Amino acid sequence: MGRYFFFIGRAERIVLIVLLLLISSGAVLLSLTSRGQNQMSALASPADTIYRPDHYVGPPAHLRNSSAPKFRQRQILDLNTVDSLTLIKVPGIGPAFSHRILALRRQLGGYYTVLQLQEVYGMDEDKFLSLKGWFRIGRSPRTYRLDSLISGDIPRHPYLSYTQVKSLNRLISRHGRIMRWSTLMRDPAFSRDDSIRLSPYFIEAPKSLQ
Numbered sequence: 002m003g004r005y006f007f008f009i010g011r012a013e014r015i016v017l018i019v020l021l022l023l024i025s026s027g028a029v030l031l032s033l034t035s036r037g038q039n040q041m042s043a044l045a046s047p048a049d050t051i052y053r054p055d056h057y058v059g060p061p062a063h064l065r066n067s068s069a070p071k072f073r074q075r076q077i078l079d080l081n082t083v084d085s086l087t088l089i090k091v092p093g094i095g096p097a098f099s100h101r102i103l104a105l106r107r108q109l110g111g112y113y114t115v116l117q118l119q120e121v122y123g124m125d126e127d128k129f130l131s132l133k134g135w136f137r138i139g140r141s142p143r144t145y146r147l148d149s150l151i152s153g154d155i156p157r158h159p160y161l162s163y164t165q166v167k168s169l170n171r172l173i174s175r176h177g178r179i180m181r182w183s184t185l186m187r188d189p190a191f192s193r194d195d196s197i198r199l200s201p202y203f204i205e206a207p208k209s210l211q
Contacts, residue, residue: 072090075134080138085099101121105120109202110142110144111143112142113141113142115138118136142202146206147180147182147204152169160198168188168191172184181206
């Protein structure tokens with residue numbers, strides 16, 4: 002029986018070969034990974050992890066520096082004048098959120114209330130509550146007087162729907178000029194909510210002209 006003790010059948014040989022291949026592959030991968038990490042360590046310092054050959058300098062600082070130092074104490078910032086570099090210093094705001102806040106400001110022509118931050122994509126209630134105390138409205142948003150609107154040349158605004166633009170064109174053609182929101186609200190295209198939402202941007206004529 003002793004002469005067969007070390008006998009290895011065909012199936013066992015295959016298993017051993019597979020195991021040896023797996024062990025060899027693992028050793029090679031480990032060696033390559035270690036070498037790659039050493040090369041990256043030589044190319045980049047802890048303070049600058051971007052590889053920069055002569056023909057590439059990396060993205061601008063305001064896009065690269067997502068870990069910009071944050072304000073240690075609360076600052077009250079004007080939501081209509083603050084820039085992206087200042088926004089990313091607010092705890093909870095990174096480059097992506099900063100871009101969205103400024104993009105919505107640009108589309109609206111400015112915020113009329115800090116509450117509009119809730120309309121920024123990705124803003125949930127908890128995030129809004131943590132951010133609202135950092136902002137105020139200093140500079141007013143861009144406005145248009147109702148009596149200056151011209152049929153066929155209504156300014157674009159994200160709060161104005163296509164149906165409402167058509168109604169404005171029709172009403173201006175019929176009345177000549179629109180002085181007050183009460184005139185618009187008699188049209189089914191405009192609700193009370195619309196007047197609250199739009200009146201900071203489309204303002205009534207001075208009472209002396211009404």
